Amino acid sequence: MSILGSLDWNDIFIVPFFTDPSLSTGIAAGAGGIVVLGALAVMVLLTVKGWWKPLWSNWITTLDHKKIGVIYIVLALIMLIRGVLEAVVMRAQQVSPAPGFLSVEHHAELFSTHGTIMIFFVAMPFLTGVINVVMPLQIGARDMEFPFMNAVSLWLSIGGAALVMASLVVGHFETGGWTAYPPYTGIKLSPNEGVDYWIWSLGLTSVGSTLSGINFLVTIYKQRAPGMKLFDMSIFAWATLCTAILMIFAMMPLTVASLMLALDRQAGFHFFTATQGGNMMNFANMFWLFGHPEVYILILPAFGVFSEVIPTFSGKKIYGYTSLVWATIAIAVLSFTVWVHHFFTMGQTAHLNAIFGIATMTIGVPTGVKVFNWMLTMWRGKLRFSTAMLFSTGFIFTFVIGGITGVMLANPTIDFATHNSLFLVAHFHNMLIPGLLFGMFAAVNYWFPLCFGFRLDEKWGRRSFWLWMIGFYGAFMPLYAIGLMGAPRRMAFFTEPAYFPWLVIAMLGALCVLAGLTAQIIQVWVSVKNRESLMVPAGDPWDGRGIEWSLGCPVPEYDFSTIPAMTSREPWVDAKEAGKRVMDPTEFVDIHLPKPTGMPFLVGLVATLFAFAMIFQMWLIAAVGFVAMWVLVLIRSYDTDWEETVTAEELREGYEAHKRLVETTPQIRLDDEFTTKNRGLIMETQV
Amino acid sequence: MTPLGPVAAGERAHLISFFLWMLPISLPILIGTPWIAMRYRRQGGKGKYDPTWSHSVAAEVVIWGGATLTFLIVGWLTWGHVMGEDPYKATGKEPMHVKVIGSEWKWMFIYPGKVAAVNRLVLPENTPVEFDITATGAMQSFWIPRLAGQIYAMPGMGTKMNLTTSEDPSQTYGFNSQFNGAAFPLNKFEVDVVSQEQFDAFLQEPKHPFAQLEKAFKKTATWSGPELFEPPEKGYWGKVMMNPDMLSDGGAAILPDHAPEQKKIDDAIREELHVSQNQHQGDAQ
Amino acid sequence: MSATMSNTGAAHAASHDHGHHDKTGTVIFGFWIFLMSDLIAFSLMIANYADAEWHGIANGPSPHELFSLGLPTIETMALLISTFTFGICTLGMKYGASMKRTVGWLVVTLALGAIFLGIELYEFHEFWTEGNTPQVSGFLTAYYSLVGLHGLHVTSGIIWGILLMVQMKTFGMNDLIKSRLVRLGLFWHMLDIVWIALFTKVYLMGVL
Amino acid sequence: MDYINSDVGMDSAEYKHDMARYVWGFALSVVLTLAGVVIVAGGVFSTGLAWSIVGILGIAQLVIQFWAFMHLDFSKEARPDLYLVLFTFLLIILMAAGTVWVLADLASRMGMGAGSM
C-alpha cells in the first residue's frame, strides 16, 4: 500500500470538473477554488502587510482567555459564511426546475456539510468563544483555570474545521446528513472518504469541547472571586456552568459512536452492520444521547446572554433570579432523559414512546418559566432598543413558536406525520436561528467593547436585525406549511407543484437572511473604520450591571487589577448607586500570567495531520502524527518556566490610570447612549 | 394534509388539538412581548418605571403553575394518543397483510400467496391493512402521508405498520423519507385504493415470474420494468429480513465517480420527472 | 494527557503559594472530571456489549462457549494487587517516603499492570487463532473493543508511569511531580474499578 | 484537601490510619472477587440468582474501592468529588441502562432472536 493511503488523483477538487464537466462538478470545483484562493489571498495579505509576526506572537501563541475567545468567534464567522452560502445554494436548488442544477449527491453533500458546520463549527465555537471572553470577567477571575488546555481545545476545534474545509479541496464530505446514520454511512454504501471526514473532524472538535467543558466547570468552581457564592453568580455564569456539565458528559457518546463507526468502516468490525450481529439502532441511540443534550449546549449560553442583555437595556434588575437558575439546572438535567424523541418512528413499544414523549414535554415547563422571566424583566422597565436588545426581544417572540412546534413533535403520534419532514427542519431552524444565533449576535453587540475598546455601529446593527428577523420568517414559516403537506427533508428537488410558491418564499427569505448577514459584515467594517469615534475607553458604555463593566475597555490582559470584593449579587450596580465610578480596589499583589506558547498550536497541527492521515488511511503518517502529538505534550511537561509576573506595582499603575481616565471622562446621559458622545461610563441621570 | 384514512386523520386532529392547548400559555407571550416593548420603551413609553421590581410570589405561582398545567394537559393527551394509536396495533378485525421490502430506490410489496408488485401498492377500500416492513441496504422510512405516519424500514429487522384505507377509492402516493443516496427523490410508489371488485381484478392481472423480479431487483437501481409478478414462496420475506444481502448486490448508495450506474440514475430522474409532472398535478394537497 | 496539559496548577503551587486557592487540588479536581467523562465512554461500551451479547452472536461463539474463568481471575488479581501497591506508593509519597521507596512501589505496580496486559493479550491471541476475530460477529466486536479499550488505558498508564519515573529523576520529588503521581494514581485506581465492572459483566456473567 | 503533602512522617498515627483504609479496601476486594468466582464456578445457585449475587458483589466492590483507594467519603474535603461521582452515576444509569432498555424494547418488536438480527 502506498504511503499516501487511499488518496488519489481524482480526489483533488478540480479534476472531476475536467473529466466530467457539468454545473454540479463546476460548483464543486468553484467552491474548492474559493477555499484555495481564499487561503492564498490571506497568505499574500499577511506577507505583504508583514503581519505574520504579530499574528504569531499576539494571537496564535496566546493563552489569554479573551483572545482565545475572539479567535473562536472569528472561526465561527468564517465557517458561518460557508454554511450560509450552502444554505442559499440549497434553497436555490429547490426552486429551480427539477431536477435542479445539482446532482442528488452533491445536494446531499451540501446539507450534510451545512448541518455539520453550523452545529459544530459555527454554533459551538461561537458560544465557546463568548463564554471564554465573558465568563472569567463575570466571576472575577484572571483567566481560565487551565489556560494551556484552553488553547489546546481551541486548536483542536480549528483543526476539525480545517478538515471540513479540506474536504472541498481533497476528496468529498459525507452525504448522510449531520446525523450520519449507518448502514448508509457504512463502508459498503459509502465507500469514499466522506464519512471519515465527518468522523475525524468531529473527533477533534468533540475532544476540544470536552476539554473546554472541564475548563469552564473547574474555573467556575474554583476561581470565583472570594465571597462570591454560587447564587451570587450572573445568570450567564450559571448558564456556562450547566453548559459545561453538558459538554463534559454529552460529547462522549458522540465520540464513542463515531469511533465505532470508524472501526466498522476500516477494520471490518460489526457494531452497526445489519448482518452478523451488529445493531445500527444503537448508533442512532448513541448519536442522540449526545445530540439532544447538544441542542441545549447550543441554547443555554444564548439564554444566559439574554439574561444579561435584557436587564441592562431595561434598566432593571433581572426578574426571578432564583427561578431562572433552577430552570436552567432543570433543563440541563432533563436534557439527558429525552433522547428517544429523535427516533419515535423506529418501531419501539407505545409505552416507551409515551414515556419519552412526556419526558420531553417536561422541558417546556422550565423553558416557559424562563421566557416569562425575561418578559417580566422588561415589564416596568425603561427599554432601550439597542441592537443587542432588539435581538433579545425578537428572540422571545419567535422562540415560543419553535417551542410549540417542538412540543408537537414530542407527541409521538404527531411525530409519525412530521418526522423527517420539512416541518422538523422548520422547528429546529426556529430554535437555532432566533435562539442560538440571535443570542450570539446579541452577545457580540453587547460585549464587543470589552475586547476591542469600541462599540459596534448601531445603525447597521439594527438593519441587520430587521433583515434577519424578516428573513427568518420568510425562509422557515413556509417550511412548516409544506412540511405538514408531507414534504420530506433532504430532498434535492420536489415535483409537487403545490410546494413551489412556498419554496419561492423560502428562497426569498434566505436571500433576506443573506442580506442581514451582509449588513453585519458592513456593520463590522463601518465600526472598524469609525473606531475612533466609537471608542469607550472608560468602560461600561450601556449602564451595565455585571462586574465586567467595572473594567476599562478594552480590558487589560490581567483583567482585574485587584480581585473585586463581592458584597452582593451586583456589586458594580451598588458602587454606581453609591456614586462611585470605579470599584474600590482590594489588595494589590503580584500575579502570574501564562507566557504565550506555540505549543498548543503545534499540538492542534499535529492532531489535524493525524486525523487527515486517518481519513485517507495513511497509517504510517497517522502513527507518526499520533506519537508526535504526545511527544509535544511530553515536552511541555518539562517546561517549568511558563509564567510571567505582573507586579503589584504595575497593577496599581494600571488601576490609577484607569481611575484618572474615568475621572476625566464627562458623565453623559442615557439618551446619548448610541451617539459618539458615549465614551463609556454612561449612567441614568437623576433628572 | 388532507387525510384519506382514520390514522392520518387522527394524527391531524392531535396536531390541531396540541396547537390549541398551547395557545393559552403562548398567546400572553406572543401578544405581551410586543405590547411591553411598546409600553415600556424609554422614549415615549407610557409604562411606570420600577427598577427594583424583581420578584412576585403571585407571578411565580402563575408562571410555574400555568406551565405545569399546560404540561399536564399535553402530557395526559400524549399518553392517550400513543397508547391508542400504536402503529403495531391492528386498526380492525383481521387486517389484510402486505409484506414490504424497501431497497435502494424501489419498494417491493408482497401480497402473500397472491402477487408481488414493485412500486405499486393497490389496496381495497375501507379495509384495515397491516404492513410488515424490512429493508435491504440502507435504513429507510415507509410513509404514506395521507393514510398514516411513517415507520422505519431497516435491514435485518422487521417493523410493522397498520392503517385503514379510505372509505372510497382514492389515489395517493407513499415514499421513503430517510435519505439513502443517489436516487432518493425517486424512492416513492403509487398507492391506489380501489373497490373490492377492482382489487380482485388486480389480483388476477397477468404476472411475470418471480425469479425475473428477484434477479432484476438486485441489479437495478431505479425500477422502470413491469410491476406485477407471481408471489414468492412462503416465508420469503422472513428470509430477506434475516439475510438482507440476498436481495441486494451490496448496495450502491454512493456510486464511485463516473460509474455507469450514475448516468442511468440521472436518466431515470429525468424520465421520472417527465412522467410525474403530468401525473401528480393535483395530487399534492 | 492531563498530566501536562493541566500542569499549570502544580508548578504554581510548587513555586509559590499565593493565597487565593489551592492549585494542586484544582488540577486534581479537573482530572476527576476527566475520569468521569471517560467513565461515560466505558459505560456506553458496556451497554453496547450487553446488547451484542444478547442478540449479536450471529454465526460466532456465545460468551458461554468462549470464556473460562481461570486466566481472567488471575488477571483480575494482578490488577487488584497493583491498585493496592499504587496506594502504598502514593500514600508513602504523601508522608515523605524516600524517592527510592516511591519508585520501587511504582515499578511493582507497573510490572503487575504489564502482567495483566500480558494475560489479556495472550487471551486475545488464543481467541484470534481459533478464528474468533472481531470481524466474526457483533458480540466479538463488542468484546474486543470493550476489553481492548480498557487494555489501551492500562497501556497508556504504564507508559505514563515510566515517563513519570524519568521525570522524577530529572526534577526530584517536587510538588509538580507529586501531583502528577497522584493523578496517575487516580487513573490507575479508576482502571481497576472499571475492570471490576468488566470482569463481572463479561466474564462472571458470561460464563454463567 | 492536601493530596500530596503531609506535615508528619510515615511513623505517624495518620499514616497508619490511612494505610489501614487501603488494607481494608484491598482485603475486601480480594474476598468479594473470589466470592464471585466461587459462586460462578461452584454452580450451586440457579443462574438467575447467581447473576444477581454476582452483580451485587460487583457493585459492593465498586463502592469499596471508591472509598478505599480514591478517598471518597462524606468528609468535607471529598464532597465535591463525591457529588461529581454521584452525578456521573446518575448519568450512567440514564445513558447505559437507558440504552439497554431502549435496545431491548426495540428488539422485542423486530423479530430479532439471539444469534440473528
Ligand code: HEA
Ligand atoms: C446553527 C445551525 C443552523 C443555522 C444557523 C442554519 C441556517 C440556515 N439553514 Fe440550516 N440546517 C442546520 C442547521 C442550521 N442551519 C442543520 C443541523 C440541518 C440539517 C442537516 C441535515 O439534514 O443533516 C440544516 C439543514 C438545512 C437545509 C436542508 C433541509 C432539508 O433537509 O431539506 C436547508 C435548506 O434550505 C437549510 C437552510 C438554512 C438557511 C436558509 C439558513 C439561513 O437562515 C441562515 C444562514 C445565515 C446565517 C447563519 C448568518 C450568519 C451570521 C453571521 C455571519 C453573523 C455576522 C457577525 C457578527 C455579528 C459579528 N438548512
Ligand code: HEA
Ligand atoms: C437550539 C436548539 C433546539 C432547541 C432549544 C430545541 C428545543 C426543543 N425541541 Fe428540538 N430539535 C433541534 C433543536 C432544538 N430543539 C434539532 C436541531 C432537531 C433535529 C435534528 C435533526 O433531526 O437533524 C430537533 C428535533 C426535535 C425533535 C425530533 C423530531 C423528529 O426528528 O421527528 C423533537 C421531538 O420531540 C423536538 C422537540 C423539542 C422540544 C420539546 C423542545 C423544547 O425544549 C422547547 C421548549 C420551549 C417551549 C415549549 C416554548 C416556551 C414555553 C412555554 C410557552 C410554556 C408552556 C409550554 C409547555 C409547558 C409545553 N426537537
Ligand code: CUA
Ligand atoms: Cu432491530 Cu431495527
Ligand SMILES: [Cu+2]
Ligand atoms: Cu432533541
